[in-house]
């Protein structure tokens with residue numbers, strides 16, 4: 154097992170990884186930007202190195218500085234967390250060539266799955282259902298029109314290198330297709346440095362359901378059930394839960410098997426997530442693979458009792474999983490709310506600032522993964538998530554009640570947060586019922 158791991162990240166996920174290291178008897182090395190001198194991940198780590206000025210491009214994305222910190226501290230492995238360099242195949246390759254173990258899949262697997270058109274082709278080869286659409290990248294408006302004739306409208310144009318919900322265009326007619334194709338491609342070039350786009354049928358009222366996968370370096374692959382992330386705003390997830398209110402045993406087994414088959418086809422190792430859309434008839438379609446730990450991994454941890462971060466570390470150290478699919482059982486119901494420093498009354502405008510009071514909830518079945526404390530100043534340079542509140546209870550209604558209780562206790566002063574928004578949403582009859590909303594739910598509700 155490793156003696157020392159460097160964490161190339163910040164905020165709650167850096168803290169989460171430090172905690173996993175300490176429980177395993179591993180020393181944790183933090184890196185931080187000048188904006189994060191007073192951050193908790195710096196305090197909790199065994200060693201910490203400043204890697205540059207506040208902008209991420211000069212610090213948390215600064216590969217030479219991170220590798221240097223790793224060499225100075227003698228860390229044997231790097232955990233990238235999520236965001237920043239987590240899905241950067243080049244970074245994984247640099248680590249490999251410096252003899253530093255990258256805690257994640259190989260750079261080849263990241264490369265193959267990071268390109269969405271390529272990942273979709275791989276899914277098809279693995280026999281995973283995909284949304285009907287173009288055969289890979291679409292190169293011209295004429296070709297786009299041909300695909301449209303085949304699959305019909307509405308359709309969605311997606312950037313092959315896309316991410317974070319950007320570079321997508323929904324199209325309803327031939328007339329708008331030409332324009333949309335050109336702008337989508339130009340936007341993809343501008344945002345991701347790659348103009349390639351592909352086309353698929355637009356699923357009208359989908360649920361977002363994803364499968365957590367664990368794969369070791371000895372060919373063992375299992376899944377840890379699903380997470381329902383249908384509650385989103387602008388393609389950003391707000392609430393995640395497991396199990397999904399719309400998934401039964403049969404659908405779980407089918408989606409789980411599909412995700413494992415895809416992981417096998419891609420030569421995948423470590424923790425990963427296969428995202429699917431589920432349509433109104435309960436049919437599921439591959440969407441993309443996230444080749445890293447996700448923000449919402451905690452709901453799966455509470456429902457299965459498996460520590461996903463520790464598993465990533467064990468897998469990277471070459472240990473066999475030692476678990477079979479039969480060992481995995483989802484217990485009770487788990488819900489996570491992402492608490493952001495945003496003002497829900499002003500269109501979710503980010504509001505960084507100093508938390509003059511930070512008093513997280515506790516009690517039975519409540520977990521808070523955060524990185525704040527009273528007097529902590531949230532830097533404006535990074536994302537706006539302050540904490541995740543995760544609750545575990547015997548069934549969905551009890552979990553909703555427990556979350557309302559926990560959010561009622563959570564006191565943050567000095568900045569605006571999305572806590573009041575979550576408390577209203579959790580009481581919405583459609584959310585309470587659980588089965589009848591789609592990914593458009595929040596936006597439809599807010600526009601009333």
Ligand code: ADP
Pocket residue numbers: 284309315316317318319321353354355356357359361388428430440441592
């Ligand atoms: P990104 O990598 O940018 O997050 P995804 O492929 O994961 O992009 O898609 C993000 C969101 O866009 C999905 O959660 C879903 O709401 C919507 N979406 C993507 N593809 C389709 C589709 N074929 N039909 C309907 N909605 C889609």
